[in-house]
Amino acid sequence: MFKRxxxxxxxxxxxxxxxxxxxxxxxxxxxxxxxxxPKGRSEFYTWQTFRLGxxxxxxxxxxxxxxxxxxITDRLQASVYAxxxxxxxxxxxxxxxxxxxxxxxxxxxxKYNVLSPFKDPIGLAxxxxxxxxxxxxxxxxxxxxxxxxxxxxxxxNFLDDTxxxxxxxxxxxxxxxxxxxxxxxxxxxxxxxxxxxxxxNWFAGVEGHWDSDFDGFxxxxxxxxxxxxxxxxxxxxxxxxxxxxxxxNTESGANTPGSSLNLDDHERMEVRxxxxxxxxxxxxxxxxxxxxxxxxxxxxx
Amino acid sequence: xMHRRSIIRVLPxxxxxxxxxxxxxxxxxxxxxxxxxxLFPRESLQAVSVTLTNDQRKAIAKxxxxxxxxxxxxxxxxxxxxxxxxxxxxxxxxxxxFALALTREGTVKGxxxxxxxxxYGGEVRHPKWRAQFAGKKASAPLELxxxxxxxxxxxxxxxxxxxxxRRLLQTxxxxxxxx
Numbered sequence: 001m002f003k004r005x006x007x008x009x010x011x012x013x014x015x016x017x018x019x020x021x022x023x024x025x026x027x028x029x030x031x032x033x034x035x036x037x038p039k040g041r042s043e044f045y046t047w048q049t050f051r052l053g054x055x056x057x058x059x060x061x062x063x064x065x066x067x068x069x070x071x072i073t074d075r076l077q078a079s080v081y082a083x084x085x086x087x088x089x090x091x092x093x094x095x096x097x098x099x100x101x102x103x104x105x106x107x108x109x110x111k112y113n114v115l116s117p118f119k120d121p122i123g124l125a126x127x128x129x130x131x132x133x134x135x136x137x138x139x140x141x142x143x144x145x146x147x148x149x150x151x152x153x154x155x156x157n158f159l160d161d162t163x164x165x166x167x168x169x170x171x172x173x174x175x176x177x178x179x180x181x182x183x184x185x186x187x188x189x190x191x192x193x194x195x196x197x198x199x200x201n202w203f204a205g206v207e208g209h210w211d212s213d214f215d216g217f218x219x220x221x222x223x224x225x226x227x228x229x230x231x232x233x234x235x236x237x238x239x240x241x242x243x244x245x246x247x248x249n250t251e252s253g254a255n256t257p258g259s260s261l262n263l264d265d266h267e268r269m270e271v272r273x274x275x276x277x278x279x280x281x282x283x284x285x286x287x288x289x290x291x292x293x294x295x296x297x298x299x300x301x
Numbered sequence: 302x303m304h305r306r307s308i309i310r311v312l313p314x315x316x317x318x319x320x321x322x323x324x325x326x327x328x329x330x331x332x333x334x335x336x337x338x339x340l341f342p343r344e345s346l347q348a349v350s351v352t353l354t355n356d357q358r359k360a361i362a363k364x365x366x367x368x369x370x371x372x373x374x375x376x377x378x379x380x381x382x383x384x385x386x387x388x389x390x391x392x393x394x395x396x397x398x399f400a401l402a403l404t405r406e407g408t409v410k411g412x413x414x415x416x417x418x419x420x421y422g423g424e425v426r427h428p429k430w431r432a433q434f435a436g437k438k439a440s441a442p443l444e445l446x447x448x449x450x451x452x453x454x455x456x457x458x459x460x461x462x463x464x465x466x467r468r469l470l471q472t473x474x475x476x477x478x479x480x
Contacts, residue, residue, distance in 0.1 A: 025393075038421055038454030074453040118456040119445045160368055160391045160464075161457060200395045236394050238420045278420055 024069075024077075027234045028207045029245025029272040031166045031193035034123030034155040036113040037071035044068055045081075045276045051137075053268030057092035061085070061267065063104070063137055079109040079129075087140035094264060098140050107131030111153075117164075123155030133176065138265065145176030162197040166207075173217075185215045195232065203234040207245060212253075213265070224262050225253040228270070243274040330426065331415045333387050333400070337377065340402035340411045346377040346385055349480065357476055364439075365471040367464045376477065381405055384477055386469050390461040392419045397458065401466055407473045409437045412466060422458030430459070434466055439474035443467040 024037050026045075037043065044067070051061035067081035085104035089095045109129035117123030133145040152169040168191040175184045189212065195205030208229035214221040228247040235242050247270045252262035261268065331339065337346055351374040353361070358369040375387040382405035389396040395418040402410035412434045414426045424430065433449050443463055445451040452459045 041421065071454075116456045118460045119451065160370075160461070162391060197391075197394075238394075238418065 025236055025241050025276060026243050026274050027164065027195050027203050028166060028191075028193040028205070028232050029243055029274060030209055030228075030247065031191040031207050032125075032127070032151070032153050032168050033164070033166050034113055034115070034117055034125035034153045036075060036077040036111055036125065037069060039071045039074045042068065042070040042279050043276055044279065045274060047272060047274040049270055049272045051267040051270050053263075054092045054095070055263045057095070058088070058090040059092050059095070059267060060088040061137060062087075062101075075113045077111050079111075080107070081109075082106050085135050085137050085140065087138075089140070095139055096141075100140060102135050102140065104135040104137060105131055105133040107147075107149075109149075117155040117157045118161060123153075123157070125153040125155075127151040127153060133174075136178065141178070143176055143178045145174055145178075147175075148173045159196075163194070164196075165192075165194050167192045183215070184217065185213065185221065186217060187211055187213050193232065195234065201235055201237055203236075205232050206230065207232050208247070224265070226262050226266055227251040230269075239278055241276045243272075245272045245274075246270070247272070328418070328423075329416045331400070331413055333375075333415070336387070336400040336413045336415055337385050339413060340400065341379050341383065341385060344379040344381055344383070346379050349376045349378050351376050351476065351480070353472075353476065360475050361468060361471045364475065365464070365468040367468040369468065374472070378480075383410065384473060386472075387415070388465055388469060390465040392417075392461070393422070393457055394419060397425075397462065399462060399465060401469050403470075403473055403477075407438060407470065407478055409434045409466065409470070411435065412462070414462075419458065422452075422455035424452045424455045425458045425462050427452075437466070437470065439470040441470070443470070 024033070024035050024043065027033060045065070046067070047065045049063040051059075051063070053059060062085070064084040064086075065081055067079055069077060069079040071077045083104040083106065084101060086101040088099045090097050107129050108131070109127065111125055111127045113125045115122060115124040127150065129149040131147050131149070133143060133147055135141070136143050149170065149172045151171070154167045154169075156165045157163065158165070170189040170191060171186060172189070173184075173186045176182070189209055191207070191209040193205055193207030195203045197203050206229070208227065210225060210227050212225040213223040215223050227250050229250050230246040230248050232243065232245040249261050249263075249266050249268050252260065252266075353369065353372040353374070358372060362369050377385040379385065384403040386401045386403070387398070388401065389398045391397075397414065397418070398416040400413045400415055402412075404410050412431045414431070417423050417426060430450070430452060437443060442448050443466060445456070445460055445463055449459070449463050
């Protein structure tokens with residue numbers, strides 16, 4: 001048995017956030033690729049997400065993540081990150097007016113590359129991320145929770161790896177205490193995106209995610225689903241990259257009165273900017289080559 | 302409004318992190334002329350104008366299983382009847398320029414990476430990895446994890462360079478050897 005929350009579904013909001021793991025260069029704002037950082041390499045990421053628009057009133061949510069990621073082996077990478085949240089709420093029904101920023105939580109993560117999209121028929125990676133949540137992103141209220149995110153990452157490349165399709169099957173499990181009440185639930189989500197390198201250093205595409213909320217771990221605990229879609233653009237060079245993604249809330253299976261969208265747990269749109277920076281790295285060691293030849297070429301004369 | 306103290310606390314930390322950034326730039330290791338002297342040190346080379354027809358492009362793509370992106374070759378014939386080909390393959394963000402040296406019989410004499418612009422995967426420049434192509438002919442599979450060892454952590458570069466060599470060997474077999 002579990003207790004339902006009397007406040008607006010704060011657990012739902014916490015669970016329907018996109019996974020916060022970064023793994024090397026992020027071509028999308030919300031969807032992940034199967035590659036991992038090479039051994040010995042490290043990167044720093046920041047992502048800034050602005051959530052805008054409720055059914056009425058003024059609402060701005062600003063989520064900040066700061067992550068450090070490193071390659072343990074060529075197939076396994078680890079990440080650690082810290083999250084902060086700012087809300088500016090005025091006159092939104094069901095929400096308390098407030099304008100402040102606070103520490104939102106921390107996570108650690110592991111990502112393992114099983115198959116490479118560059119030489120295997122499909123790219124495949126597995127991902128797990130436990131974390132602590134201290135603040136509700138939607139309301140700014142205090143909470144005390146543990147979340148476990150898991151993901152199967154699929155990737156298929158076309159046209160000399162200039163056209164890439166990513167799909168993530170994601171599950172987030174949460175156990176949380178809000179306003180003295182305990183609760184748990186999970187939220188399966190599917191992320192998918194398609195991007196194309198239209199010019200050197202530049203990618204553009206579309207991505208979306210279908211997420212659902214269960215206010216418990218049983219099938220009858222299903223609460224609602226939401227569908228987000230939007231464009232994404234990405235730029236990268238040798239030392240840094242940037243991704244801008246806009247997601248529009250297009251459909252929901254649970255409606256706010258007077259709206260066709262679930263604007264209690266989500267907003268009308270999200271704008272996410274990611275920046276990634278590579279730090280100095282040691283030269284990767286070349287594995288032994290079976291041929292054993294050390295010369296650049298062999299004369300055939 | 303956002304608390305100003307929050308912004309002030311974040312900025313110094315961000316500046317400290319940014320100070321550790323590696324400022325990289327494209328690396329040109331060899332010009333075309335330098336690669337020619339390295340691969341054919343005792344021979345003269347003459348540029349040959351080669352433009353592939355649509356049928357030739359299709360035949361090369363079919364034989365190599367690699368897209369032919371351009372119809373114009375950067376080709377030089379050597380005094381011994383060999384070939385020097387300058388080409389490029391898709392990297393993660395930009396292109397990787399490389400050179401392929403073929404003997405008169407269409408056997409790989411050597412591969413050189415001329416310009417590398419990517420963050421990762423530069424291990425393809427290592428002589429031991431490139432030496433795997435020496436002696437290969439158009440009949441060779443030229444596939445990663447088959448007759449060409451992959452470089453873990455540089456799979457995209459390894460894959461595309463291997464495909465580029467495979468494409469050019471088919472280009473020699475279907476077009477150049479008949480010139």
